[in-house]
Amino acid sequence: MEASEPSIWKQIQYSGTPIVDMHAHPAVKASLLYRFMGQRVYPSPRAFDPLAVRTNFPRLHEGGVDVLLSAIYAPEIGITNSAPPLKLLKYLTPRLWHKVYGRGYFTLANEMMDVIEKQAQDAKHEHTGAQLARFAHSISELGAILSEPGKERPVALIHSIEGGHTLEGKLSNLEALFHRGVAYMTLAHFFPNEIVNPTFPWPESLQHFTWFQDERDLTLGLTPFGEQVVERMNELGMLIDIAHCTPPARARIYDIVGNRAPLIASHVGVFDINPDPYNLKDWEMKKIAHSGGLISVIFMNYWLMPHETKRGLNFIARTIEHIVNACGIDHVGIGTDFDGFTDPPDDVKDASKLPMLTQRLLAEGFQREEIEKILGLNALRVLREGWQS
Numbered sequence: 001m002e003a004s005e006p007s008i009w010k011q012i013q014y015s016g017t018p019i020v021d022m023h024a025h026p027a028v029k030a031s032l033l034y035r036f037m038g039q040r041v042y043p044s045p046r047a048f049d050p051l052a053v054r055t056n057f058p059r060l061h062e063g064g065v066d067v068l069l070s071a072i073y074a075p076e077i078g079i080t081n082s083a084p085p086l087k088l089l090k091y092l093t094p095r096l097w098h099k100v101y102g103r104g105y106f107t108l109a110n111e112m113m114d115v116i117e118k119q120a121q122d123a124k125h126e127h128t129g130a131q132l133a134r135f136a137h138s139i140s141e142l143g144a145i146l147s148e149p150g151k152e153r154p155v156a157l158i159h160s161i162e163g164g165h166t167l168e169g170k171l172s173n174l175e176a177l178f179h180r181g182v183a184y185m186t187l188a189h190f191f192p193n194e195i196v197n198p199t200f201p202w203p204e205s206l207q208h209f210t211w212f213q214d215e216r217d218l219t220l221g222l223t224p225f226g227e228q229v230v231e232r233m234n235e236l237g238m239l240i241d242i243a244h245c246t247p248p249a250r251a252r253i254y255d256i257v258g259n260r261a262p263l264i265a266s267h268v269g270v271f272d273i274n275p276d277p278y279n280l281k282d283w284e285m286k287k288i289a290h291s292g293g294l295i296s297v298i299f300m301n302y303w304l305m306p307h308e309t310k311r312g313l314n315f316i317a318r319t320i321e322h323i324v325n326a327c328g329i330d331h332v333g334i335g336t337d338f339d340g341f342t343d344p345p346d347d348v349k350d351a352s353k354l355p356m357l358t359q360r361l362l363a364e365g366f367q368r369e370e371i372e373k374i375l376g377l378n379a380l381r382v383l384r385e386g387w388q389s
Contacts, residue, residue, distance in 0.1 A: 017372045018066040018146060019354065020379035022296040023160070023186075023243075023266040023335035025071050026055045027116040032075070032100070037116070038123025038132055044350035046310070048205070048343035054350035055338045057123050057132035060155045062352035066146065066376065067136075068155060069183065069266070071340065072112050073162040074105040078191035082202070083211040105166045106173045113159055113180065120157055133157050137181025138389035158383075160241070160266070163189030164196060169225065171232055183387045184239030186266060187226065188249070192216075195226035196249045199278045203302040205343075218277055221248035230256050237388020241266045242288075243335075247277055254287040262293035262386040267335035269303040270322045273315070278303060282326040289327035294382045296335030297323070300342045312345025317360050320374060329370050333379040 029035040035042055035053050042053035060068060080086045090097045100108060120133040130152040136142035137159075145156040159182045166185075167173045177185070188198040197220035202212035222230070222245075230253060233240050240257065241264050242250045257263055265288060269279040280288075285295055297319045301308045304315040323332040338344060338351060348356055354375075361371050 018376040018380055019064050020067040020069075020333065020376040020383075021055075021065055021336050021338075021351070022069050022264065022294070022333055022379055023071050023162075023298075023337055023340075024055045024068055024351075025073065025337070025339040025341075026057075026068070026157075027070050027072050027112045028341075029053050029055075029339050030119050031112040031115040032096070036123075037119050044352075046346040046349050050341045052350075053339065054344065055336075057120075057155060059350050059352040061132065063350075063354035065155055065351055065354065066153075067142070067379070068157055069160045069335075070116060070157045071160045071162045071186070071266075072109045072166070072182075073189065073340070074108040074112070074166055075100055076105075076163065076165055076189065076191045077101055078214075082214050085211075104168060105163075106168050106170075106176075109161060109166045109177070110180070116157070120154075125152060128152060130154070135159070135181070139384055139387055140389075142383070158183045161185040163187075163193065164226070164229065165189065165191070165193040167194070167229070169194040171228065174229060174232060174238075175236065178233075178236045178238045178389075181389065182238065183383060183389070184241050184264060184266065185233065186241040186243050187229070187253075188244035188246075190244075192220070194223060195229050196222050197246045198244045199246055199276075201244065201278075203343075205302075216246070218246050219248065221246055222252045227252075227256065234261050237261075237386065239264050239382070239386045243268050244278070250280075250284060254284070254291075257291055259291050261291065262382045263288050263291045264293050264382060264386075265295045267296055267298040267300075267337045267340075269298055270319050270326075273319060273322060274304060274306045276303065285323060285327040285331070289331040292382070292385060294331055294333050294378055295323050295327070296333040296379070298342075299334070299336040299338065299344045299348055301345055302343070310346045313347045313356060313360050316345070316348065316357060317364050320361070321364065324370075329373055330378055330381075332374055333382075334375065 037056045040058040044054045123132040134154040187196045190201045206212040271279040271281045301312040
């Protein structure tokens with residue numbers, strides 16, 4: 001290789017092959033913590049910091065991210081029961097409390113979408129004035145953004161919903177979200193909702209002073225209303241995300257959907273590496289592959305590895321390798337969960353560090369064409385096949 005030739009990982013990262021993050025939370029930081037995602041000034045420390053900002057638009061550009069599925073999470077009231085001191089926020093920050101819990105999850109989710117859309121519209125490149133990010137509300141709008149030339153092309157953002165509690169038990173709310181441009185919904189989250197039951201959500205590091213120790217019944221699955229929701233999502237052409245669902249709920253979803261539409265697991269690990277019910281077994285990954293779907297690897301050490309360490313790039317690579325071996329190169333992607341109040345690996349602490357994954361996959365012997373599929377082409381295929389916007 002000539003000395004002047006860019007290294008192969010840079011060729012991949014900036015070659016024009018789209019890089020897609022299937023699950024991250026810029027809207028949470030923008031809406032609930034009042035951060036402006038067009039600025040790079042907010043820190044992204046290595047230590048766990050719920051106030052950190054890891055997916056602001058400049059960092060997405062630095063990491064070569066072309067498409068990000070922006071997860072809208074309306075905080076569940078159950079969090080304040082899991083950690084009772086949080087109820088003091090009702091008196092310490094009454095305005096924020098009313099915003100979050102005073103008008104319903106569906107209203108809050110729509111307001112969060114309004115905020116992040118406005119920030120994307122207002123965020124400009126500091127030197128050229130070019131728009132840093134733009135929302136795509138349909139596959140055609142996504143294609144239009146990705147067809148724009150040049151390094152200053154805006155990051156394409158797409159709405160997703162995390163937690164079926166957002167529907168408040170109404171199919172009409174599901175339809176409204178779909179018509180607003182939501183590509184997928186994660187049916188479960190931290191607490192049981194009208195649709196489905198979740199796995200235990202809390203890392204051990206949060207379980208102090210009896211906080212975050214409430215258990216979940218893993219024998220419970222999809223509710224009758226949940227079956228209606230799954231069928232309606234199929235009819236609409238809205239992707240179904242099985243992350244956070246209990247194993248029985250996931251099994252029922254696989255049976256209902258079959259290969260009628262691609263299923264996704266937007267931010268998960270694998271059971272054979274870290275045997276937690278949140279993570280997927282090989283037979284489940286084969287079911288998702290049979291649907292034409294996608295398993296996206298979470299960037300959080302707690303779910304990736306059986307004995308947590310600070311540096312997680314090694315386990316991200318191991319998890320990707322396992323998924324490829326289990327169900328093929330066409331069904332693996334990335335879903336970082338950055339800015340979801342998670343603790344990412346120290347060696348991939350924010351979106352700007354994604355080139356480190358490209359380097360590692362090359363070192364592990366993955367071919368360029370395989371890496372391009374992992375980083376984005378698989379995700380784009382699933383969006384085109386499963387999001388009938």
